[in-house]
Amino acid sequence: xxxxxxxxxxxxxxxxxxxxxxxxxxxxxxxxxxxxxxxxxxxxxxxxxxxxxxxxxxxxxxxxxxxxxxxxxxxxxxxxxxxxxxxxxxxxxxxxxxxxxxxxxxxxxxxxxxxxxxxxxxxxxxxxxxxxxxxxxxxxxxxxxxxxxxxxxxxxxxxxxxxxxxxxxxxxxxxxxxxxxxxxxxxxxxxxxxxxxxxxxxxxxxxxxxxxxxxxxxxxxxxxxxxxxxxxxxxxxxxxxxxxxxxxxxxxxxxxxxxxxxxxxxxxxxxxxxxxxxxxxxxxxxxxxxxxxxxxxxxx
Amino acid sequence: xxxxxxxxxxxxxxxxxxxxxxxxxxxxxxxxxxxxxxxxxxxxxxxxxxxxxxxxxxxxxxxxxxxxxxxxxxxxxxxxxxxxxxxxxxxxxxxxxxxxxxxxxxxxxxxxxxxxxxxxxxxxxxxxxxxxxxxxxxxxxxxxxxxxxxxxxxxxxxxxxxxxxxxxxxxxxxxxxxxxxxxxxxxxxxxxxxxxxxxxxxxxxxxxxxxxxxxxxxxxxxxxxxxxxxxxxxxxxxxxxxxxxxxxxxxxxxxxxxxxxxxxxxxxxxxxxxxxxxxx
Numbered sequence: 001x002x003x004x005x006x007x008x009x010x011x012x013x014x015x016x017x018x019x020x021x022x023x024x025x026x027x028x029x030x031x032x033x034x035x036x037x038x039x040x041x042x043x044x045x046x047x048x049x050x051x052x053x054x055x056x057x058x059x060x061x062x063x064x065x066x067x068x069x070x071x072x073x074x075x076x077x078x079x080x081x082x083x084x085x086x087x088x089x090x091x092x093x094x095x096x097x098x099x100x101x102x103x104x105x106x107x108x109x110x111x112x113x114x115x116x117x118x119x120x121x122x123x124x125x126x127x128x129x130x131x132x133x134x135x136x137x138x139x140x141x142x143x144x145x146x147x148x149x150x151x152x153x154x155x156x157x158x159x160x161x162x163x164x165x166x167x168x169x170x171x172x173x174x175x176x177x178x179x180x181x182x183x184x185x186x187x188x189x190x191x192x193x194x195x196x197x198x199x200x201x202x203x204x205x206x207x208x209x210x211x212x213x214x215x216x217x218x219x220x221x222x223x224x225x226x227x228x229x230x231x232x233x234x235x236x237x238x239x240x241x242x243x244x245x246x247x248x249x250x251x252x253x254x255x256x257x258x259x260x261x262x263x264x265x266x267x268x269x270x271x272x273x274x275x276x277x278x279x280x281x282x283x284x285x286x287x288x289x290x291x292x293x294x295x296x297x298x299x300x
Numbered sequence: 301x302x303x304x305x306x307x308x309x310x311x312x313x314x315x316x317x318x319x320x321x322x323x324x325x326x327x328x329x330x331x332x333x334x335x336x337x338x339x340x341x342x343x344x345x346x347x348x349x350x351x352x353x354x355x356x357x358x359x360x361x362x363x364x365x366x367x368x369x370x371x372x373x374x375x376x377x378x379x380x381x382x383x384x385x386x387x388x389x390x391x392x393x394x395x396x397x398x399x400x401x402x403x404x405x406x407x408x409x410x411x412x413x414x415x416x417x418x419x420x421x422x423x424x425x426x427x428x429x430x431x432x433x434x435x436x437x438x439x440x441x442x443x444x445x446x447x448x449x450x451x452x453x454x455x456x457x458x459x460x461x462x463x464x465x466x467x468x469x470x471x472x473x474x475x476x477x478x479x480x481x482x483x484x485x486x487x488x489x490x491x492x493x494x495x496x497x498x499x500x501x502x503x504x505x506x507x508x509x510x511x512x513x514x515x516x517x518x519x520x521x522x523x524x525x526x527x528x529x530x531x532x533x534x535x536x537x538x539x540x541x542x543x544x545x546x547x548x549x550x551x552x553x554x555x556x557x558x559x560x561x562x563x564x565x566x567x568x569x570x571x572x573x574x575x576x577x578x579x580x
Contacts, residue, residue, distance in 0.1 A: 083536075091570035106574065113580045117573050138575055143566035207579075247543040258564065259539035259556065268545065272535030280536065300537055 038184045038223060039174060050223060057221070057228065061214040067221045070245040072178035078239050079179070079273040080250075081262035081282065082153060083300040087121075088258055089144040089151035094119045096255030097155075100240060101226040102218055104210030112211040116204040118237040119155040119252060126150055155252070156181060156202040156237035157285060157293030164194035164203065173234075179266075179294050180239050182224035190232040199286050200293075203236045239263075266294065313515065313550050356429040431456065484561045486524075495520055495559065521553045528553075 035041065035049060050067050057065040094117050098105065106115040122135035126148050135152065145151065162181050165173050172187035173194055195203045209231045221227040222242035229235050240250035244263075248254075253261040264271030273296075276282065282296035349359070359375070373394040380386045422432075432453075453469070456462075483492075497505035497512075504512040504520050512520055522529030531537035532553070539556065542548035556564065 081536075088564065088567065089569055090567050091572070094573075095570045110580070113574055113578060115573065120573070138572045139569070140572055141569065144569045145566065244544065247546050249541065249544050254541055256539070257556070257567075259537065259551070262536060264535075264544050271544070272540070275534040276536055279531075279534070300531060 035186075037171065037187050039171075046223075053221075053223065053227060057219075060228070061217045061219070063214065063217070063219055065217070065219040065221060067223055067227055068242060068245075069223045070242075072176045072180075072245070075265075075267050076178045077266040077294070078158065078244060079264065079266040079277075079294045079296065080158070080239065081273055081276045081296045081298060083260040083262070084150060084152060084297055085299045086258045086260035087151045087153060087256075089121055089123060089139070089146075089149070090257065091121055092255045092257060093153060093252035093261070094121060096251045097237070097240075099216070100218055100243070100251035101238075102212055102221070102228055103204075103235070104206065104208075104212060104229075105216070107211055112208070114208055116206070116210070116235065118202070118204065118235070119153055120201065122152040122154060123149050124152055152297075154200055154202065154285065155295070156239075157200050157291065157295040158237075158239060160292035160294065161290060163197040163199065163289075163291060167193040167197040169193060176224070178245075180224075180241055180244075181236070182238055182241065183234060183236065184224070185227070185229050185233045185235070188233040190234065192234065194234055199289050199291065203234050205234050206231050260300075312547075313552060357423075360429070425460070427456070481560050484563070485559065515552075517559070518553050521559075 035045065038046070038049075041049060046069050050069050053067040054065055057067065097103070097118050098115070101118065103116040103118065104112075104114065106113045120137050122132070122137050123139040123141075123146070124131060124135050128134050130152060139146070139149075141149075158175075158179050158181055160175075160179070162175055165175060165181060169191060170187060170189055172189070173181060173183045175181045190205070192205055195205060206229050210229055212228055217228075218226060220242055222238075222245070225238045225241035240248075240252075244250055249263055250261075253263045262272050262276050264273035266273055266277070268274060276296065276298065280298045280300065282298045284293040284296060373391060376390045376394075377387055380390045486494075493505065495504055497503045499505075500511060502514075504514060504517060506512055506520060507523050518529060518532065522532075528537050532550075538553070539551045540548045541551075553559075
């Protein structure tokens, strides 16, 4: 049995007492273990859970880690815009996202080659238009943009009507008040129903223990966002919940050198995203599925 | 914060990548305001001395052409030897031009830190002071630390067949002839002065002739690219950093687009994700 008990291991055990004896852990571990879903936690319990996580992660990564539980602000509904005429396929957003959100990385010696990326940039033919059947996420051109190609980044569309949430058998994923679809990594059982339900391929599964070197950890974490995941859970883009709930732009927005990305509060008439909705023709990916994404593509 | 931008009170424009504050064009080009870069104007009237029949060399090179700097306050006091002759004024003047290390902010052996004009060598070769500094008393010399136009230097150097390597005179060479600039920006319709201001090189010029600071260059770009300027103002073109509901920093057009070659160059993409068959 591993040192850090997982919920599944715990349930496998006959009684709580057996588990306690086997792991030799104190009552706070048991509490973290037996806790309700994050959605249901009272503020006092949430404070305790966050403190416990901070302690654990600080020890695990040998540095001071903060885990915020910042709730959604009132009158905020996040929306994202992406200008397809300006994206040049440089993938800076992809890698900025990995660094910000503590995803698993590939090792240089090849021992771990299951990196997780929340943004996929598809290369498409200008001749064919937006056609996912002919999209290539593995392009390796000498320089981008390549002749006759355009680029189409896809990440979680933060649907108003999210099929992933509907199919989760344990209610481990839900949409927050500000529109961000989040996952309780401790509640996820890894069944991957949400992954098959998502029409955008926006969710990733930790097939193996994530590789997150301590010197590459982003210590500013959010309990629903970039805190480290374990093997066997699903993860996805959260519009950088740890940044956006503090008022900052998401990491992909900051990283984009072409300024193709637009982010803001859909309920604020002065925000950039609302200016986009008011002035430009926008479209959503796979509109026919009625998922109602809050991720809007446009040609600027 | 310029007008016409949303949340003007909370945000700021990023500093332009090049502007008068870093390396003013008037350092090389005439046409800039004389006071823009010149050292504080000393209260010294060349014209009065000229009228009195005193030549440049009488004060600037009394030791036979070694150093253009007057020997200092004692030198002037030889003539201005009494309060009635202005000795108090001389003392005040030297106090006002004294720099931190006790030296005086007046011409020295080398013209400046960046332009190594050897004054004694020029004097020895018989180059008159006026050849570079204009005629004293006419106002042309009123910029004691001004850099002469390079064309004047080169005309003389060519005529006298003097070695003319750049490094001989310039300690810092920043593409003085702008050879690195390739104008690919409607180059058939206009030239440098379509944007730059020939009358004041530290400023830009709008189509209607009015001058514009480099920091406001987006207004110049917007003369032709109106829809882009409109989109930039509302945050749909260009890049902003900072907070989505608070203090933002607006990048200018020229942060991303070289004004001389505005097309964004092709770049190398970061590594691709592994293909499914490559995952271990």
